[in-house]
Amino acid sequence: MSGTDNLLEVRDLKQYFPIKTGMFQTTPLKAVDGVSFAIKPGETLGLVGESGCGKTTVGRSLLRLYKPTGGQVFFEGEEVTDANMTALRKKMQMVFQDPYSSLNPRMTVEDIIGEPLDVHKLYNGKKERRDKILNLMELVGLNAEHATRYAHEFSGGQRQRIGIARALAVDPKFIVCDEPVSALDVSIQAQVINMFEELKEKLGVAYLFIAHDLLVVHHIADRIAVMYLGKIVEVAKADDLNLSPMHPYTLSLLSAIPIPDPHIAHSRQRIILEGDVPSPMNLPTGCSFRTRCQYATERCAKECPTLTDRGDGHFVACFNK
Amino acid sequence: MSECLLEVKELCTYFHTDAGEVKAVNGVSFTLEAGKILGIVGESGSGKSVTAYSIMQILAENGRIASGEILYKGQDVAKYNKNQLKGFRGKVCSIIFQDPMTSLNPVFTIGNQLEEAILLHTDKNKEQAKARAIEILTLVGVNEPEKRLKQYPHELSGGMRQRVMIAMALVCEPDILIADEPTTALDVTIQAQILELMQELQKKLGMAIILVTHDLGVIADMCDEIIVMYGGRVCERGNAEDIFYHPKHEYTKGLLRSIPSITNAKQKLIPIAGTPINLLNMPKGCAFCSRCDAAMKICLTEIPEEMRLSETHLASCWLNFKAQMEEGGAGK
Numbered sequence: 001m002s003g004t005d006n007l008l009e010v011r012d013l014k015q016y017f018p019i020k021t022g023m024f025q026t027t028p029l030k031a032v033d034g035v036s037f038a039i040k041p042g043e044t045l046g047l048v049g050e051s052g053c054g055k056t057t058v059g060r061s062l063l064r065l066y067k068p069t070g071g072q073v074f075f076e077g078e079e080v081t082d083a084n085m086t087a088l089r090k091k092m093q094m095v096f097q098d099p100y101s102s103l104n105p106r107m108t109v110e111d112i113i114g115e116p117l118d119v120h121k122l123y124n125g126k127k128e129r130r131d132k133i134l135n136l137m138e139l140v141g142l143n144a145e146h147a148t149r150y151a152h153e154f155s156g157g158q159r160q161r162i163g164i165a166r167a168l169a170v171d172p173k174f175i176v177c178d179e180p181v182s183a184l185d186v187s188i189q190a191q192v193i194n195m196f197e198e199l200k201e202k203l204g205v206a207y208l209f210i211a212h213d214l215l216v217v218h219h220i221a222d223r224i225a226v227m228y229l230g231k232i233v234e235v236a237k238a239d240d241l242n243l244s245p246m247h248p249y250t251l252s253l254l255s256a257i258p259i260p261d262p263h264i265a266h267s268r269q270r271i272i273l274e275g276d277v278p279s280p281m282n283l284p285t286g287c288s289f290r291t292r293c294q295y296a297t298e299r300c301a302k303e304c305p306t307l308t309d310r311g312d313g314h315f316v317a318c319f320n321k
Numbered sequence: 322m323s324e325c326l327l328e329v330k331e332l333c334t335y336f337h338t339d340a341g342e343v344k345a346v347n348g349v350s351f352t353l354e355a356g357k358i359l360g361i362v363g364e365s366g367s368g369k370s371v372t373a374y375s376i377m378q379i380l381a382e383n384g385r386i387a388s389g390e391i392l393y394k395g396q397d398v399a400k401y402n403k404n405q406l407k408g409f410r411g412k413v414c415s416i417i418f419q420d421p422m423t424s425l426n427p428v429f430t431i432g433n434q435l436e437e438a439i440l441l442h443t444d445k446n447k448e449q450a451k452a453r454a455i456e457i458l459t460l461v462g463v464n465e466p467e468k469r470l471k472q473y474p475h476e477l478s479g480g481m482r483q484r485v486m487i488a489m490a491l492v493c494e495p496d497i498l499i500a501d502e503p504t505t506a507l508d509v510t511i512q513a514q515i516l517e518l519m520q521e522l523q524k525k526l527g528m529a530i531i532l533v534t535h536d537l538g539v540i541a542d543m544c545d546e547i548i549v550m551y552g553g554r555v556c557e558r559g560n561a562e563d564i565f566y567h568p569k570h571e572y573t574k575g576l577l578r579s580i581p582s583i584t585n586a587k588q589k590l591i592p593i594a595g596t597p598i599n600l601l602n603m604p605k606g607c608a609f610c611s612r613c614d615a616a617m618k619i620c621l622t623e624i625p626e627e628m629r630l631s632e633t634h635l636a637s638c639w640l641n642f643k644a645q646m647e648e649g650g651a652g653k
Contacts, residue, residue, distance in 0.1 A: 050510060077560045103362075112485075156599060185535065185597060186574065187592065187593035188596070188597070190580070190581075190590040191593075193590055194589060212508065212509065214509075215583070219581035242586075252510060253510060256510045257538065258512070258516075259538050259582070260544075260565065260577065260582065261416035261543065261563050261582070262562065262566075263542045272510075272513050273513075276478045276481065277508075281389065312454075
């Protein structure tokens, strides 16, 4: 998975959060526990998993919104550290899930999109600033007349466009998209997904596209990584993952997606997982999926499987598949 | 045809706000047959939840049923007095909500909340109520029910909480269960568990379910009959076959085109243009006309009537009338 042509490389990223469990006692919550992956320039990596699996934390740790507990992140071969973090954020940006809480209600759209320009001093004079902002608004399909409006005057889909314009303001090479369409209605969701794809073609930007909806991720991503309880359990090309999934968790995740086609929905075999996701404070020994896995053996309880190559860029962390 | 359990006739529910009157539901009619699962699908603001709340009579204070009837066994629920409503809610008709965290009371134990419903609606004593609570928790697949009775909602996972909500709704064996986005707040693997549970319980107890959701996938999996709503009106109704394979309303067609699926991964999605409707400023004609590619002159000025396309399938779109006229013309 290593190579010098990678835009972003993550090695053994760990993010633990201390949780108070007694008066003088803290227990680490292992939100992300040894995650490695790489993204090439202009590539979209989808990151899927259920709530609490650590997918959002991965995105935030990459940009050092959290200080990682362990591991390294390289961007264009340069390690991301506290010292160069601000400079690197000119190249790495983020789009957040909730378009309602991620925009400052007291700022106009112009100021929201202009703020990154201000921070990184990317213009000479007011006119250039305004031109840049209007260009960005046009790029994401917003009406230039709306520049002086406030965020609350827009619908959910339009707000998400504002958030995307803000991320694009510094002309980044890489954007972490954290569930950017899950708060939107289906009819609007398609508009925003199309926009992400158009921007990728136009600007050559790479995405880490975090979502829980596998169908959305499959549509937009080149490769998909599946996370379960802080670890990546399977990585493959989008089509391979959907057509020939290997990890038992991916299998059940795929079979659990409601398919909007009654004939398929009624004829397919469903694998319904038993029980709930274990608490990340109290992980099972060995493979963390074994408590819900129908193929679990004794070995799974003792050892933790690592990602192994199954050919053609398909990596799976499972002993039995 | 089986027994008609609930009949909603020309229901209009309006909300009074500072900005003006919001016509959230604008003439919705449907019948619910015993033992069937009826799906109501639409996006936010389509009036699907308000329709459900109107049936339960749990509208917010500024909301009112402006006109129309909700008939249960020939009686209008909208005209029930407080006492009659007490007998209706919970016993005849129950509801489960989207977010199981906010719909359970955080300061009472699960047992407390379950037993309250039993004591209120039946003449069981406390001990019998507890036994019934354990029985119903077992039925919905909650493990260690005795222990759960003493726990508070925050001690349970999302899926468990939704099971408790379902248990609470079913504890008095209602004829009708309204499920308002029951799995939207849950993860897919837990969603699959809950949907399977609902299907199982429906078969076992034989109640009718009104399933309100925005997720066409859930609808395809669960429903016998489907209503598609937009802007407070029904735009299309039919069985799963009709809606998914022969949609006859431009909005339904648009919805089906716009969702990503396994097969269209490498193609561009075809979104529905424009933004969702503003209920304060409803168009004079068809609610969908401003976003419809095929809109005609008549769509701007007149609300389309419902046209019967087959025994099960009805749609409210002027295009169907046009097609019929052209067909008639060709026939001559």
